[in-house]
Amino acid sequence: MEKSVFEKNWEIYFTQCYSNGRIRFSDLSNILQLTAGEHATNVGFGFKEMAKHNQTWVLSRMRIEINRLPKWMDIVQVRTWIQELEGARSTRNFEILVNGQVYVTATSYWAVINTVKRSSEDLAISAAGFTTYPDRPATQRPFSKLDISQLVKNIDQYIVKLSDLDIVNHANNVKYLDWCMDRLPIELVLTNQIKSLEMNYLRELRYNDTVDINGDSTDKGYFMTVTKQKRIHFALEVETK
Missing domain, CATH: 3.10.129.10 (Hotdog Thioesterase)
Incomplete structure (x- = not known):
């Protein structure tokens, strides 16, 4: 090939x-x-x-x-x-x-x-x-620009740790996904109900940054964001079957 x-x-x-x-x-x-x-x-x-x-x-x-x-x-x-x-x-x-x-x-x-x-x-x-x-x-x-104006509720707060950083010295993007998936209902994640994931990476995060992890259910599944000082750094749309 x-x-x-x-x-x-x-x-x-x-x-x-x-x-x-x-x-x-x-x-x-x-x-x-x-x-x-x-x-x-x-x-x-x-x-x-x-x-x-x-x-x-x-x-x-x-x-x-x-x-x-x-x-x-x-x-x-x-x-x-x-x-x-x-x-x-x-x-x-x-x-x-x-x-x-x-x-x-x-x-x-x-x-x-x-x-x-x-x-x-x-x-x-x-x-x-x-x-x-x-x-x-x-x-x-195709991938899309997510509607980040959707209403969400605060779920948790998190401080970016050394293990979150990659060689470019910012939080590696797979970490954002882990932070969000860990805060979804466990049965949703473990029972093959997820049809698609759509992610928008908007701003980088650094060591020791304090972020809010937010989300709420939608007619498609779930919509989640990671914010720092109310600015959205990551958005995730989870579509369920």
């Missing part, structure tokens, strides 16, 4: 699973992002190459549609490709397969930021010759 479509197999370990033996949603998201990182490195615009230009990719939006969650000891095949790549923005799609059957699909929207200026800028590395697939979506619906 050509370099513009990348595949990687992952084994699901018990440390990645909920008590029902199915993969945690945060670990599912993490596997997608690790595969994206390996693909970017493989084609010449990975973390180390971009660091030379004081740049990095930042995840802005992601939509995950779930047919079935992989379980402990499954070997999952993650397939990824770029739908669009222009300037400072990229749309990347995914499929997760187990024994040839599609379990999960996802689409994501990434931005290039300058790590010194902390602002968006065009990719400094040439992507000439890299094939994109504008007519090859993965999900039934």
